[in-house]
Amino acid sequence: MIRRFARPYARAIMDVLGSPEKANALRNELARFDTVRKASADLQEMYANPGIEHDSKMKVTRTISTRLGLSDMAVKVLEVLIRNHRVNNLDSIVEALAEMVRQATNTVAADVRSAHRLSNQEEADLRLTLEKKAGRKVELMLSTDADLIGGFVARIGSEVYDTSVAGKIERFRESLD
Amino acid sequence: MKAAVIAVIVVLLAAFAFGQKPESQQPNQVAHGAERAAHSEAEGGHHEESKFLGLPSWIWKLANMLAFIAFLVWAIGGPVKRGLASRHEQVRREAEEARERRAKADQMAADIQARLTQLEEEVRLIGERAQSEGEKQKQELIAAAEAEAQKILQSARSEVDNRLKHARHELTEYAGELASERAEQLLREKITDADRQKLFRESLKEVEGARS
Numbered sequence: 475m476i477r478r479f480a481r482p483y484a485r486a487i488m489d490v491l492g493s494p495e496k497a498n499a500l501r502n503e504l505a506r507f508d509t510v511r512k513a514s515a516d517l518q519e520m521y522a523n524p525g526i527e528h529d530s531k532m533k534v535t536r537t538i539s540t541r542l543g544l545s546d547m548a549v550k551v552l553e554v555l556i557r558n559h560r561v562n563n564l565d566s567i568v569e570a571l572a573e574m575v576r577q578a579t580n581t582v583a584a585d586v587r588s589a590h591r592l593s594n595q596e597e598a599d600l601r602l603t604l605e606k607k608a609g610r611k612v613e614l615m616l617s618t619d620a621d622l623i624g625g626f627v628a629r630i631g632s633e634v635y636d637t638s639v640a641g642k643i644e645r646f647r648e649s650l651d
Numbered sequence: 652m653k654a655a656v657i658a659v660i661v662v663l664l665a666a667f668a669f670g671q672k673p674e675s676q677q678p679n680q681v682a683h684g685a686e687r688a689a690h691s692e693a694e695g696g697h698h699e700e701s702k703f704l705g706l707p708s709w710i711w712k713l714a715n716m717l718a719f720i721a722f723l724v725w726a727i728g729g730p731v732k733r734g735l736a737s738r739h740e741q742v743r744r745e746a747e748e749a750r751e752r753r754a755k756a757d758q759m760a761a762d763i764q765a766r767l768t769q770l771e772e773e774v775r776l777i778g779e780r781a782q783s784e785g786e787k788q789k790q791e792l793i794a795a796a797e798a799e800a801q802k803i804l805q806s807a808r809s810e811v812d813n814r815l816k817h818a819r820h821e822l823t824e825y826a827g828e829l830a831s832e833r834a835e836q837l838l839r840e841k842i843t844d845a846d847r848q849k850l851f852r853e854s855l856k857e858v859e860g861a862r863s
Contacts, residue, residue: 589850592851596848596851599852600855603858603859604858606859607859623838623839623842624838624842624847624851624854625850625851625854626854628858635857635861637853637858639835639850640835643834647827650823650824650827651824
């Protein structure tokens with residue numbers, strides 16, 4: 475869910491970078507950093523602790539950024555967020571930025587859960603198929619769900635395509651009622 | 652008036668009788684008034700009839716009696732006549748009223764008789780109508796009972812059908828549930844990567860064919 479404070483940050487990033495493509499690249503960098511932050515409870519606690527000085531937080535952030543290969547722009551954005559005590563809400567800002575990038579590039583997000591990890595070819599085929607259905611470019615947001623047994627469930631906006639085996643079994647059960 | 656005439660005749664006849672046989676009377680017979688006095692004088696040895704103004708006393712007695720009778724007729728004749736007329740009129744009126752009452756009673760009796768006859772007819776008609784109504788109600792009750800029986804039968808059949816349908820549905824649902832559970836279990840156990848890839852390709856075709 476995009477929180478209200480996230481949109482001004484996303485708008486500022488879009489304005490500074492000047493193009494959706496650059497904004498999308500920065501979004502991917504920030505998303506990688508956010509994955510690391512979410513995986514570490516200590517890191518989240520450090521950023522949430524007002525007793526730890528800003529310089530110490532930035533030092534840790536730069537170390538992680540170097541290891542992740544983030545750009546200077548990404549580091550500057552993270553510095554602003556740390557100063558404003560918003561770095562722990564990075565996921566919401568990344569999501570707002572992604573929405574703006576999609577609006578700018580006339581792209582729609584497709585949330586896809588598949589029963590197995592898709593190969594590159596399968597992903598390409600899926601993207602092509604969904605773009606035909608949506609009538610515009612599609613940004614795939616992939617995840618794996620073994621409970622589906624086979625097939626996938628794709629959601630584009632309010633449209634849901636459930637071709638999974640689990641879904642078919644469930645529909646069969648419902649048809650018996 | 653007739654009574655007065657009869658009374659005068661009777662008195663005259665009595666006076667004549669006394670004048671014709673004064674010596675034949677017995678000493679032990681009962682005598683009254685002038686006759687007793689005359690008898691007393693005869694017993695003294697002389698039998699002489701008393702007179703007044705040259706006329707025998709019996710004539711005066713007779714005249715006296717006639718005058719008394721005339722006075723009576725004059726004094727009470729009018730009221731008696733009016734009383735008799737009034738009584739006659741009352742009797743006539745009562746007779747008339749009695750006739751009228753009789754006529755009314757006869758009319759009432761005739762009416763009662765007619766009413767009785769009518770009542771008998773009405774009773775007969777009521778009886779016939781009651782019988783007819785009873786028969787009609789009997790038929791209606793029988794028809795209603797038959798209809799109710801049909802309805803109950805229909806309802807029972809419907810209930811049986813519904814329960815059968817429900818039982819069939821439950822059985823089907825249970826069998827389907829078992830089948831789907833077993834199928835899911837088998838698929839989870841037996842599915843391979845190749846199957847998943849094949850299913851993915853089929854899913855793509857399915858999405859392509861789906862109407863959005």
